[in-house]
Amino acid sequence: MAHTVTFNVPQRALGREDIxxxxxxxGVRFGTLLVSKGAVEWRPxxxxxxxxxRWEQFDQLMQESGRRV
Incomplete structure (x- = not known):
């Protein structure tokens, strides 16, 4: 099960428009990760x-559930 990740970066400072x-x-779309200055979003x-x-919630989730590497 190989994953491929591609991205589009806006041509300006990160603000309202997500990365x-x-x-x-x-080879089949699994989902889209949207990153902004205020939050991270997942669209299956x-x-x-x-x-x-929100970034604070993401930090807490990663601290509790993320695997240490």
Whole structure:
């Protein structure tokens, strides 16, 4: 199960427009990760909704659930 990640970076300082990371698994879109100055969002493939975490929440999630490397 190989993942491919591509991204588009806006041509200006990070603000309202997100940096978009397209994540593919075995050549099929797995989802899109959107990064902004206020939050990180995940939009699964073929879904309209997104899941949002503020940076403080993301930090807490990674501290509790992330694997130390």
């Amino acid at each position: 978009e990371f397209v994540v593919e698994r075995d 493939a073929n879904k309209v909704y997104k899941r949002r975490l």
